Amino acid sequence: MANITERIKTLCPSATVEGYNIPVVTVDDDHWHALAKALHDDPELAYTYLVTIVGMDWTDSLGAIYYMMNTDADRILGVKVLAKGTREQPLITSAADIWKVATLYEREVYDFYGIIFLNNPDMRRLFLNIDWVGYPLRKDYDANPDINPVSIESERQSDFTKVYSRSADGTVNCTEERIFQPEDFVVNIGPQHPATHGVLRFRTCVDGETVKKIDVYMGYIHRGIEKLCETLTYPQTLHFMDRMDYFSAHNYHHALCMLYEKAAGIEISRRAQVIRVMMDELSRIASHCLFIGTYCMDLGATTMLFYTLRVREQILDIMEKTCGARMTFNYDCIGGVMADLDENFVADVKALLETIPANIKEYNTLFTGNVIAKNRLTDVGVLSREDAIAYGVTGPSGRASGWACDMRKLQPYSIYPELDFEEIVATEGDSMARFQCRVREIEESAKILWQLVDNIPEGEYCVKVPKVLKLPAGSWFQVTEGCRGAFGLYLESDGTTKPYRLKIAPPCLPQAGVVDHITRGFKIADLITIGGSLDYIVPDMDR
Amino acid sequence: MPYGEWKDNEYIEKLVQELRDSGTNVVVGSLDKLINWGRSNSVWPLTFATSCCGIEFVSLGAARFDMARFGWEVARSSPRQADFMMVAGTIVHRMVPVFRRLYDQLAEPKYVIACGSCAISGGPFRKSYHVAKGIEDIVPVDVFVPGCPPRPEAMIYGIMQLSRKMKVERFFGGVNRQEKLKDFLAAHPVEGVED
Ligand code: SF4
Numbered sequence: 001m002a003n004i005t006e007r008i009k010t011l012c013p014s015a016t017v018e019g020y021n022i023p024v025v026t027v028d029d030d031h032w033h034a035l036a037k038a039l040h041d042d043p044e045l046a047y048t049y050l051v052t053i054v055g056m057d058w059t060d061s062l063g064a065i066y067y068m069m070n071t072d073a074d075r076i077l078g079v080k081v082l083a084k085g086t087r088e089q090p091l092i093t094s095a096a097d098i099w100k101v102a103t104l105y106e107r108e109v110y111d112f113y114g115i116i117f118l119n120n121p122d123m124r125r126l127f128l129n130i131d132w133v134g135y136p137l138r139k140d141y142d143a144n145p146d147i148n149p150v151s152i153e154s155e156r157q158s159d160f161t162k163v164y165s166r167s168a169d170g171t172v173n174c175t176e177e178r179i180f181q182p183e184d185f186v187v188n189i190g191p192q193h194p195a196t197h198g199v200l201r202f203r204t205c206v207d208g209e210t211v212k213k214i215d216v217y218m219g220y221i222h223r224g225i226e227k228l229c230e231t232l233t234y235p236q237t238l239h240f241m242d243r244m245d246y247f248s249a250h251n252y253h254h255a256l257c258m259l260y261e262k263a264a265g266i267e268i269s270r271r272a273q274v275i276r277v278m279m280d281e282l283s284r285i286a287s288h289c290l291f292i293g294t295y296c297m298d299l300g301a302t303t304m305l306f307y308t309l310r311v312r313e314q315i316l317d318i319m320e321k322t323c324g325a326r327m328t329f330n331y332d333c334i335g336g337v338m339a340d341l342d343e344n345f346v347a348d349v350k351a352l353l354e355t356i357p358a359n360i361k362e363y364n365t366l367f368t369g370n371v372i373a374k375n376r377l378t379d380v381g382v383l384s385r386e387d388a389i390a391y392g393v394t395g396p397s398g399r400a401s402g403w404a405c406d407m408r409k410l411q412p413y414s415i416y417p418e419l420d421f422e423e424i425v426a427t428e429g430d431s432m433a434r435f436q437c438r439v440r441e442i443e444e445s446a447k448i449l450w451q452l453v454d455n456i457p458e459g460e461y462c463v464k465v466p467k468v469l470k471l472p473a474g475s476w477f478q479v480t481e482g483c484r485g486a487f488g489l490y491l492e493s494d495g496t497t498k499p500y501r502l503k504i505a506p507p508c509l510p511q512a513g514v515v516d517h518i519t520r521g522f523k524i525a526d527l528i529t530i531g532g533s534l535d536y537i538v539p540d541m542d543r
Numbered sequence: 544m545p546y547g548e549w550k551d552n553e554y555i556e557k558l559v560q561e562l563r564d565s566g567t568n569v570v571v572g573s574l575d576k577l578i579n580w581g582r583s584n585s586v587w588p589l590t591f592a593t594s595c596c597g598i599e600f601v602s603l604g605a606a607r608f609d610m611a612r613f614g615w616e617v618a619r620s621s622p623r624q625a626d627f628m629m630v631a632g633t634i635v636h637r638m639v640p641v642f643r644r645l646y647d648q649l650a651e652p653k654y655v656i657a658c659g660s661c662a663i664s665g666g667p668f669r670k671s672y673h674v675a676k677g678i679e680d681i682v683p684v685d686v687f688v689p690g691c692p693p694r695p696e697a698m699i700y701g702i703m704q705l706s707r708k709m710k711v712e713r714f715f716g717g718v719n720r721q722e723k724l725k726d727f728l729a730a731h732p733v734e735g736v737e738d
Contacts, residue, residue, distance in 0.1 A: 128673065129637060136672050143672050150636055150675045152643040152731070191641055192591065193620070199593050199638060220638045221593050224671035231670065239667065246595040294601070309605040316602075326602075327595060327692055539594040539633075 004075070007045065011038050021262065022477045024065065024078035032081045033093045039068065039077070040098045046070050047077060048389050049405075050099035051479060052505030054490045055109035056080075057138045062090045064109050067477055067488065067505075068099075071389070071403070074410050078477060083115050091164075091172065094120035101392040104513040112137035112226075116164050118172070123162045127219035127542060129155045137227055179215055180205050189527070191220045197294070197531065198538030200512065209523045214516040222542040229502040234260055234469045235334060237502060242328040244506060245540035247287035248482035250279040253332040255480040258413060259489050260334050262478070263471045271459040272336035273415050278349070278452050279319070279331065281445040285356070286315040287483035288396075288438045288445075291535045295435065296367050298532045299376060304367055311352070311359055318348045334469060336462030349453050356446045360439060368436065377432035381518045381530035384429055391517065392510035395485025396441060397534050400426045400433035407481035421448050431533035438535070470497050482507055484535060504543055508536035582626070582652075583706035585614040589625035591645065593632030596659035596692040600631045608695040615702055622646075627654035627685075627705060631692075633661040633668055634675045646682045654685045654709075656701050659692050666691055683727045 005017050012031045018024045027035055039047045047068035054065040063082045069075065083090035094117035096103040106117040107126040114135035117123060125132065133147050160176045167173055180186050180203075190201035199220035205213040225244065229237040241252035254276045261268060293308035316326045321342035323329040331338050342348075367373050383393065388401040398405045406423045408416045424440045426433040473495040479488045485507030492501040511534045519527050592600055603610050610616055619625040622645050634642055646655065657678055660666035665676040678684060685708060688701035 127637075141672075148636070148672065150639055150680070152640055152681060154640045154644075155637065191638070192645055198597075199641075220635065220641070221633060222635055222637065222673050223633055223668045224673045225668075228668065228671050243595055243667065246598060290598075290601075305601075305604075306606045309602065309607070313602070313605075313607050326694065327599060 004045065004077070007042075008035070008039075011035055020475050020477075022067070022076050022078050024080050024475070026080040026082070028082050029084045029092050032079070033095065035079065036066070036095045036098050039079070046072065047075075048099075050095075050101055050105070050392055051076070051486065052488045052490070052503065053102065053105040053109055054501070054503040054505075055113040055115060055137065056492070056501060057113060059139050062087065062113055062115055062138075064092055064106075064113075064115060065490070066095065066102075067490070069410075069479070071405060071410060076411075076477065076479065085172075089172070090115045091118055091166075092116075093118050096120045099392070100387075100390040100517075101510050101513055104509065108509075111135070114138065116172075118164050118166050121161075121163055121177070123164055124158075127222035130158060131156055136224065141227075179203075180213070184212070187524070191217075197298075197536065200536075200538050200541075202515070202527070204524065204527065206524055209525075211519045211522055211524055211527060214519055214527075216512050216515055218512065218538075218542055220542070221539045223539070225543045226502060226504060229499055231498065233497045234471065234499065237499065238333065239328070239330050242330055243539065244504070244543055245482055245484060245508065245537045246327055247290060247537065248283060248484065248487070248540075249327065249329055250276070250283045250331065251480070251482045252487060253330070254280055254414070255478065255482075255487055255489055257332045257334050258480070259476055259478050259491055260469070260471065263474070263476050263491060263493060264334070264465070264469060266335055266463065266465055268336050268463055269459045269461065270415075270457045272461050272463075274452055274456050275337050275341060275461065276332055277415055277419075278449060278456075281448045282315050282318065282349070284445045284483050285442050286312045288442050289315075291438055292363055292367075292435075295532045295535070296373075298528055299373065301367055301370075301373070304363070307359070307362060307366065311355070314352050314355070318342075318345065318352065321345070321348070333462065335465040336460070338462070340461045341456070346453055346456070349449060353446050353449055353453070356442065360442060363439060368439070374432070376526075376529055377435060377533070378430060379428075380431045380522060380526050381533065382428070382430045383514065383518050387514070387517065388429070391514040393485070393514050393534075394510070395482070395507050396424070396437040397434050397511060398485065399424055400437045401429035402427040405486065407479050407486050411479050413478075413480055419448050419451055421445075431529050434533040434535075468497055470495065471499075479505075484508055484537065484540070485511070506540045506543065508538070508541040511536045512541050579710050583709040585617075585626075586654075586702060586706055586709070587617045587619055587624065587626045588615060588702075589622050589628045589645070589649065590618045590620050591628050591630060591642075593634065593638060594661070596631035596661065599692045599695055600629060600658070600698065603695045603698050608699065610699065610702070613699070613702070613706075622648040623650060625649060626652075627656060628682075629656050629658050629698075629702075630662040630678055631658045633666065634678055634681070635673050636675065637673075639675055639681055642678070643681055652709075654705055655682050656686045656688060656705060657684045658688045658698060658701065659690055661691075663687050663689060681731070 012035045015025050015027045039045050047070050049069045049071050051067040051069050056063050066079045081092050083092050085091040106120050109115050111126045134141050163177050164174050184205045187204045191199040201217035203215040225240045241256050242249040289308040289311045293305035296304035323331040383401045385402040388398045388403045394405045404425050409423050421444045424437050471493040475492040477490045479486050488505030490503035494500040519530050657663050662678050665674050668674040686701050686704050
C-alpha cells in the first residue's frame with residue numbers, strides 16, 4: 001500500500017491520504033481529473049472498476065468520494081474530491097470519460113446533492129421528478145411535504161438533457177442536448193409492464209424493430225432509504241436491507257452487520273459466522289431459482305416457474321422455521337443472529353441439498369437444452385469483459401463476460417476464505433452465459449452448504465453488545481457479494497448513535513445502466529431477453 | 544366456500560342487512576345473484592407489483608398456494624382486462640400518477656386491495672421524502688391486507704373478502720358502491736380527465 005501512496009503523491013503532490021479501513025486520498029477539483037486518468041490508465045495502479053461514488057455533505061462543504069478497485073490485485077482506493085464553487089452551484093469535473101458507469105453515478109449524486117459534474121454528458125435528475133425542489137440528501141433539505149406534494153398529475157417530461165462545461169476564462173456554460181432526435185421513433189416500455197421486472201421504464205428509440213437507443217428511467221420505487229437511515233439508530237437501520245433486494249435479504253443484512261461490527265470492534269462467535277454464511281448461500285439458491293423461473297416465464301416458458309418455486313418454497317420453509325418469516329427476515333443482528341437455529345435445521349438443509357442435483361438436471365432438460373431457448377439466448381446481448389468492468393456490471397452477469405468479480409474471493413470476508421468453492425466464470429458474455437452462470441452457481445452454493453451443514457460449531461449465537469451502540473468517528477467502506485453482484489456500503493460516523501451518512505451501492509444500478517449499451521442493434525423482443533438475463537431488482541437500484 | 548361459514552366480518556353482515564331491508568325486486572334480485580356468483584368466482588387481478596410484497600404475490604400464483612383454485616389465476620397485464628388491482632408494494636411520488644392512470648383504465652366494476660403496510664400507510668418508509676403515505680388518498684380501497692409482506696394465506700383471505708363483498712352487491716339498479724366511487728372521484732379529480 002505504501003508504494004501506492006508514494007505514487008499518488010508524485011502524481012498529485014497536494015493530495016493527502018487518510019487511512020481508515022480503506023485508504024482515502026483527498027484532492028481538490030483542479031487536480032482530480034488528471035489523477036483519475038492516471039489511476040485508471042497506469043498499468044501499475046489500474047483502478048479500472050469504479051465501485052461507487054458517494055456524495056457527501058459536510059455542512060460547510062460538499063464533495064464526492066469515488067471508490068475504485070483494482071480487481072487483479074484486490075485493492076480498493078477512495079478518492080475524496082472537494083467541490084468547487086458555492087453551495088448553490090458546487091462543481092466537480094466529471095470522470096464519465098474514464099469510467100463509463102460514472103455517468104450514471106454522477107447523475108445520482110447530482111440528484112441527491114445538487115453537485116454539478118462538468119462535462120458529464122447527461123446531467124439530469126435520476127430518481128426524482130424534473131421539478132423536484134431541493135436536494136434531499138443535503139443536511140439542510142426542507143422535507144416539508146407542501147413543497148413537494150404527492151401529485152396525481154403526470155410529471156413533466158423532457159427530451160433534453162443538460163451538459164455543463166467550463167470555458168477557458170473559468171465561467172460555467174450550460175448547453176441543452178437532445179436525448180432523442182426529432183425524427184426518432186420512440187416507444188415507451190414500462191413502468192407497468194410484465195417484462196421489465198418491476199417498475200422500470202425504458203424509452204426505446206427504434207428503427208423498424210431494431211433498437212437504436214434506450215433511455216432508462218428510474219425512480220418509480222425510490223424510497224429514500226439512505227436519508228431515512230440518517231434519522232435512525234444503528235440497529236434500526238438494519239431492517240431496510242431486507243427491503244431493497246429482497247432476495248439477498250440475508251446477504252445484505254450480513255454485510256451491514258459486518259460493517260457495524262468492524263466499526264465498533266465487535267468479534268462475533270464462530271457459530272454466528274457459520275449460520276450467517278449458510279443463510280447467505282440458501283438465499284443465493286432461492287434467488288437464482290426464482291430468477292430461472294421468472295426469466296423462463298418472460299420468454300414464454302410459463303411452467304418453469306412452478307418447478308423452480310418448488311425449491312424456493314422448500315428454502316423459505318427452512319428460513320421460516322428459524323427466522324419466523326418467509327421474506328424480510330431481519331435475522332442477522334449486530335453481534336450475531338437474532339435467534340438460534342431451529343432444531344430441524346440440519347435435517348431440512350440436507351433434505352434440500354439432496355434434491356438440488358435432480359432439480360438442476362430437470363431445469364436443464366426442460367429449458368437449457370431447448371432449441372427455442374438456445375435460439376433466443378445465444379449471442380444475444382453480448383457484453384465484453386472490458387465493458388463489463390467499465391460499466392461496473394458485477395455478479396453472475398459480470399462473470400458471464402469473463403470477469404472474475406466474485407467478492408467472496410476478491411475481498412474475502414467472514415469464513416469464505418476457508419471454504420472450498422469454485423468461482424463460475426464464462427467467456428461468451430451473452431444471455432445464455434448469464435443464464436447458465438446462475439444455474440451453475442446453485443451447485444456451488446450447494447457445495448458450500450454441504451461443507452458446513454455437519455460442522456456448525458456449538459457456542460453462543462449472539463455476543464453481548466451495548467444496548468445503545470455508539471460508533472467512533474470515522475469512515476468505513478466495504479464490498480461484499482449479494483446474490484446479484486458487488487454490494488458496497490459506505491459509513492461515515494460522527495461519534496453518535498446514528499450514522500452521519502450511510503451510502504448503499506447496489507449491484508443492480510450499473511446493470512440497468514448497461515442495458516442501453518448491450519441492446520443497441522438487437523430487436524425489440526431481445527430487450528426482454530437481455531433485461532431478464534441481467535436479473536436486476538428495481539427496488540435495489542432505486543433504494 | 545359456503546357463505547354461511549363466514550362469521551367474522553360484521554361490516555359485510557351489516558351491508559347485507561341494509562340491502563335486504565331496502566327490499567329487492569325478485570327478478571332483478573335473482574339476476575343479480577347469478578351475475579354476482581359468476582363475478583365473485585372469477586376475480587382477475589391486474590399484475591401490479593412494485594416491490595417486496597409483489598414477490599409473495601408470485602408465490603400465491605405458484606403451485607403451493609395456487610390461487611387458481613379460487614378462479615383468480617388469470618393475472619392480466621393490461622388493466623382493461625382485470626377486475627381488481629392488488630397493490631403490492633410501496634407507492635412513491637413518481638409512481639402515483641402512473642398508478643392513478645392504471646386505476647382509471649380498469650373497467651367498471653373495479654376494486655382495489657391494498658396489500659402490505661406500504662400500500663396501507665407507507666409502512667417502514669412513512670417518514671421518507673418520496674413515499675406516498677398510503678394509497679387511500681389516491682384511489683378508493685376495498686380491502687386492506689396488513690403485513691410486511693402479508694403471508695400468502697393472508698392475501699388469499701383478502702381476496703376472499705373481496706369476492707364476498709362482490710356477492711352482496713347489487714349489479715343492477717342502485718349500486719351503492721358506484722355512488723361512493725363517484726364521490727371519491729369528485730373529491731380527487733385529475734386535470735383533463737372526465738370521470
Ligand atoms: S409492506 Fe413491507 S414487504 Fe410489502 S412492499 Fe412494503 S416494505 Fe416491502
